[in-house]
Amino acid sequence: SSGINAEWPLRPGTWYFVQVSTRVVCKTGQSNVPNSGSIRITVRAEDSISSNVTFSYLTPVIKDIKPKLGPVAGGSFLTLYGENLHIGSDASIELGGTDCDIVGERQPDHIKCQTHPTGSAKTIPVQLKIDNAGLVSQDKEMGYEFVSNPTVEEIEPACSHLSGGLEIEVHGTNLHAIQSASIIIHTNNTELSEQSVPGECSQAYDGGTRMKCKSPTLSTNAVTATGVPIPVAFKMDKILVVRYIKGNEPAQLNYYPDFTVDPWTNNTSSWSNDASSTFLAITGQHLYLERKVAVSVFVGDLPCKIRTPTETEIMCSPPSLKQLQEAHEKKKGYKMGDEENNTKRRRRRRGSDPILQARAEEDGPPRKYKVRVVMGKREQSPGYLDYFVNSESIVKEGVSDIPLPLVLGIVVAIIVMAVVVSLLIFKYRRNSKKLSQESEDTKKKKVPTATLR
Numbered sequence: 001s002s003g004i005n006a007e008w009p010l011r012p013g014t015w016y017f018v019q020v021s022t023r024v025v026c027k028t029g030q031s032n033v034p035n036s037g038s039i040r041i042t043v044r045a046e047d048s049i050s051s052n053v054t055f056s057y058l059t060p061v062i063k064d065i066k067p068k069l070g071p072v073a074g075g076s077f078l079t080l081y082g083e084n085l086h087i088g089s090d091a092s093i094e095l096g097g098t099d100c101d102i103v104g105e106r107q108p109d110h111i112k113c114q115t116h117p118t119g120s121a122k123t124i125p126v127q128l129k130i131d132n133a134g135l136v137s138q139d140k141e142m143g144y145e146f147v148s149n150p151t152v153e154e155i156e157p158a159c160s161h162l163s164g165g166l167e168i169e170v171h172g173t174n175l176h177a178i179q180s181a182s183i184i185i186h187t188n189n190t191e192l193s194e195q196s197v198p199g200e201c202s203q204a205y206d207g208g209t210r211m212k213c214k215s216p217t218l219s220t221n222a223v224t225a226t227g228v229p230i231p232v233a234f235k236m237d238k239i240l241v242v243r244y245i246k247g248n249e250p251a252q253l254n255y256y257p258d259f260t261v262d263p264w265t266n267n268t269s270s271w272s273n274d275a276s277s278t279f280l281a282i283t284g285q286h287l288y289l290e291r292k293v294a295v296s297v298f299v300g301d302l303p304c305k306i307r308t309p310t311e312t313e314i315m316c317s318p319p320s321l322k323q324l325q326e327a328h329e330k331k332k333g334y335k336m337g338d339e340e341n342n343t344k345r346r347r348r349r350r351g352s353d354p355i356l357q358a359r360a361e362e363d364g365p366p367r368k369y370k371v372r373v374v375m376g377k378r379e380q381s382p383g384y385l386d387y388f389v390n391s392e393s394i395v396k397e398g399v400s401d402i403p404l405p406l407v408l409g410i411v412v413a414i415i416v417m418a419v420v421v422s423l424l425i426f427k428y429r430r431n432s433k434k435l436s437q438e439s440e441d442t443k444k445k446k447v448p449t450a451t452l453r
Contacts, residue, residue, distance in 0.1 A: 031057040058084040062142065065126055069145035071177045074117040075239030077103065078144065080128060085111050088130035095144050096124030118146050150174040150208075152234055152245045157292040159254040160215035162223065164199055165376030166293060168213045168253075170234070176208030178236040183213050186233035186243055186251075195219040198235070217377065218255055225286070227254040259286040259295060260380065261373050267383035268368070271318060279307055279315040282373060282382055287314050293375070299385055300324050300369035301331065314373070321387040325365035 024041060036056035042048040063082040070076030078100055080093070086106045093100040093113045100113035111128070123145040154171040168183070175181075185196035199214035218230065229252045234242040245251050261284040271280065280297075287309065288294045294309040297316045302324060304316035367387045373380050 028057075034058055058087050060084045060087060060128065060130055062126065062128060065142050065144060067179070068143075069147050069177055070115055070179075071149045071174065071237070071240060072118050072121055072146045073149050073237070073240040074115040075237035076115045076177075076179055078113050078115055078126075080111045080113075080126065081109060084108060085128070088133075090131055092129045094127045094129070095146075096122070100126075115144075121146050121148050147174050147177050149240060150178055150234075150236060150242065151247070152242050152251060154245060155251065155253070157290060158252070159227065159256065159289045159293060160218075161256050161258045161286060161289065161375060161378065162218050162220070163258050163376055163378035164197065164215045164217035165378070166215040167376075168199070168215055170201070170211050170213055171209060172211075174208050175204035175211045178204075178240070180238065181211065181213070181234055181236045183216050183232050183253075184235050185216050185218060185230060186241075187231045192218070192220055201234075215253060215376065223255050223257055225257065227256050227290075229253070230255050254290065256286050256289055258378055259373070259375055260284045261287075261382050264383040268386050269371075269383060271385050271387050273321045273387050273389045280304060280318050280371075280385070282314045282316070282371070283312060284314075284373070284380075284382075285312060287311055287373075287375075295373050295375040298372045298374065301327055304371070318385060321367065321389065324369055324387075328365055 034057055036054050039051040039053065039055050040048055041051075061083045062080055062085075065081070066079050067076065070078070078093075078095075085091075086108045091102065091106060091111070093102060093111065095115060095118070098116050098118050100115050103112045103114055123143045125143050150172055151174070152170055152172040156169050156171070157166075158168075160166045160168075181201040182198040183201065184198045185193045187193055196219060197217035199216045201211050201213035204211040213234075216232065222228065231243075232251050232253050234251070236242065243251055261282060269280070282297060288311045294306055295314060297304040297306065297314060299318045302319040304318050306314060306316050308315045367389075368384045369387075371382055371385050373382070
């Protein structure tokens, strides 16, 4: 490009505006084989210049695509994997004539795009166009399959409390065709919908017939103890919205007030370590929704096994003190029974403070553990469970307050006393036998005296 704004040839004695060119745009020709070299620009077959940049002819290759299928509603993210996919100035992807919008920058080994809706379920080849040169995936296994849109047939359980987060199992068809899904509040009350928090869903299983979701969080006071049905919908791949189950029934969840737990007196409840046949009672409200979903109870980090749930009371079997202490020591990096090393670890945790260092000598596995009542995102606590240990449970569980060094000292003292007593008895018996023998010898040596008349 000359950059001269005038007719050719130039007229002598006339001023012209000359704009120096800063770039040259050209269209490359075809190369039958991969090739590379420097770029040379020639002007009027007289002057030429070569660049220091190397230009290469490369062949883009599609090796794989993931996922292999998606719903006809579109919205799925498709990734092409291969080699030299970043070359050229411009690129586009088509799925049987339907565009797939490229997302982000192209990389040498992959390109990502988002599918558009298509008319019907079918399997089609993937075509990558780079600067109008088409590259089509010829392998049938790399064809992309559009399948019928997912459907929802059943929601179990169909209830939640306001805080949400309850696990819900969704039954349906082609749930494996979507990459992301969530349950949203879908009501005409715009404020209610906007203030709610969607519940995320996990990947489908069982051949795309099931997936698990969390119930949405709802911000409202307009619910009663008997429950209020709230319309919901399933948003899939951020485009498809499924509002009905079984084809024509509006999807909904019965929402109840958040559960509450009654606190224990002094925030503590005493518990015998050998109370294996009794249950821990926790009272409150909405602890068991529709006789399907009960709260979970934890003592420390271990579960308290639920036995007989009701809406106002939960009975559960707490773990033993030994189980809790083992879990506590494991979490802290301690080892049950290794008191010497455990004390050293506690000292390191306490730092250089002499008072805290001294306290490390006394510290051991705790006997008081926080009780947590959990349902979805909500958690409450009635207080702490304080274990007390009697002699029977010490024998049964191997739990003792006496430090191991003191126990060993007592055992050694008992052994030494037993040895000393045994030696004394042995010496006493030997001396007694010796005295008895000397007495017998004396009697034998004694001469009898005759009596004269």
